[in-house]
Amino acid sequence: MNDNASRVTRAWVLHPDIKSDPDRRLADHALAEAMALAQALPELELVGGEIVPLKSVRAGMLFGSGKIAEIGQALEDQHIELVLVDGPVTPVQQRNLEKAWGVKLLDRTGLILEIFSDRAATREGVLQVEMAALSYQRTRLVRAWTHLERQRGGLGFVGGPGETQIEADRRAIDDQLTRLRRQLDKVVKTRALHRAARAKVPYPIVALVGYTNAGKSTLFNRLTGAEVMAKDMLFATLDPTMRRVQLPDGPEVILSDTVGFISDLPTELVAAFRATLEEVLAADVICHVRDISHPETEEQAQDVREIMASLGVEEDRPSFEVWNKLDLMPGDAADAARARADRDDHVFAISALTGEGIEALLAAVTEKVQGRKRLVDLSLGFADGKKRAWLFAHELVEQERQTDDGFEITVRWTAQQEAQYARL
Template identity: 45%
Template sequence: MSADPTRHAPADDSNEAARAVLVGVDLGPGSSFDPTLDELALLAESAGDEPVARVTAKRKSPDPALFVGSGKADEIKLLVQAHHAHGVIFDQALSPAQQRNLERHLGVPVADRTALILEIFAARAQSHEGKLQVELARLQYLSTRLVRRWSHLERQRGGVGHRGGPGEAQIELDRRMIGDRIKSVKERLERVKRQRSTQRRARERSGTFKVSLVGYTNAGKSTLFNSMVKARTYAADQLFATLDTTTRSLYLGEAGRSVSLSDTVGFIRDLPHKLVEAFRATLQEAADADLLLHVIDASSPVLLEQQQEVERVLEEIGAEHIPQILVYNKLDQIEVEQRPRVPDDEIERAAGVRVPRVFVSALTGEGLPRLRELIAAHAAPALNSEPDAFILPDGSSAPRH
């Protein structure tokens, strides 16, 4: 019988962080494995949990029953008891049977990476479209299991269109109800998609040059967006601080014209495919852009892996052929002696294509004037060929005379 998630909940304060044991398994070549579990810890903290212990294991293949095997499961159980943990979070995806078996064995709720990301998205989505997309992804996940995490999260207001909490602790939706709801949400998303398509066609008719920010989560996209357009998009040093696409007009004095700049959801390793599918409408902003600003955390020790993951997702959504500027952000976090010798250059990518690279600090503004020049250089041919109207600094258009 699965563990009761209320049994191990914080007793006094519903806002108290739930203590979690983190588990990662190295399944050999071809599998994603983070030996430090740092990213999983950041995800857990973003969901309001407190990582209290980390466990790693190495296996040739997952154990069909417990994923980690009975010996490692016993080790995890001892850690749960020693730290009075409220739950266990796995860095890999678990099957419904593995999750149930682990909960029985460990005596606490168990969540996997997919459930954790879905939970964060449910809490952070603000727009109508974002909430619909998260709800669809969560319902598709729930169609194979009933996910229930620790109770301090279940007492929160659900962010996916239901009155209950994220885990629907009081109402177990059966598969028929979930199927009906999935159909309804998909229909509503199709309507939103058509509206977005209409808006995009309107921008295309106005001759607007479209620039989209893309990058790994927490690379500083929203901070850069705010610095460039003087907006107030929420930005924080955490994973998935913002989920909804925001578009503003960016006036380029270097070109004497404006372009549209969009801030999109951050990418992450092993982003659940259900979320890639559900967020396709949002990611379409990137796929329809004329230029991508690929924001990279220059201070990250795994920046190459993060860059490759973003490139992989861009290919998945059909945006791999769009021109890019590589924006190496967080220059302020790099020691002076380790900083690049030149503020911008070009690097060679696949098939001999050279891509401009610029080093900036969205926080201090260093390098931003050069970034604006590079954007203007890319936009100039399209803007100069537009015959009917010009765009004012406030984003409105006026006829040419």
């Protein structure tokens, strides 16, 4: 029995590098991320981790028998109690491996759920994680979902429950899920009322989203002067935080910091957090914060885009890419990023740590929330009467001066209006 919560659990990470997997990631980076995930769990002593090359997945045991023996010996030598497998593990594989190695085993989804359950601080967060964990458990039903500290020794589950037991368990889970959903609905409704009260003062909402550890909270703190936990730890932030911010030369907005995304985010979690995320993603402006110094920054950005799309965020929603951690890049790479950002209206190269680039980002956010109006001087000939009438009809004209061959007109308009004008 492991009831002593103060005792740390010795853990080992395995990253199966499956050659036949079409979505295979660079194994070194994947292992590094899995180790970082493991480090985000409390009361674990991460002893180490390794990449396990695999041609294909074995249905019953995941790995081949030789490999299982080899790993088993290493686990025993190092007194490992918990093995974290960076990928999906079926309930059968899990049971077989736990038996073969005499350890407890968590797959990637299980690990992420554990981290979330540790982080959840608000009532809503706790309910959402509980629901995600239950849905996950429902698909497995090999053993009860319990928090690590409360779990019994690794060999307690061998054998597994019988069919009727599983049916009963499934019903119990469904009942519990219904109860949780009702509670969650109540919490969400209360919050919606608060939001409606807030909406009387229609502050535009600016949301920071991005891969975990990209620097969202660091940027949030810099912009708001808040002290949201920003840490070199995956999933430091779980519950969304909102603060009012006065934009320089602009309106006040509400800035929101959110939970980070990660590749292979468990679908159960995305579903459970939908209510929270949807509110955030309904923002007027979305800032996708990226760790541009990370070797897999492109893959991370793609993961974030996919998760946003699955949450129903339309691609044409006003959004910026914020290329963060510029200070960590070598000089020439940083210059290339700055140059790229200069060319692209949607990209801002910054360092949330040093403050570089923040001013330009804020100016752009201001423009965007104000409908992004620009002052432009136009010269129209006398023959352009239709265009001139259109400008006046849309109340865009700031100033007009007649010249020998037409009009000099100063207009203030949005990009959209400019495009409409160009098509006249």
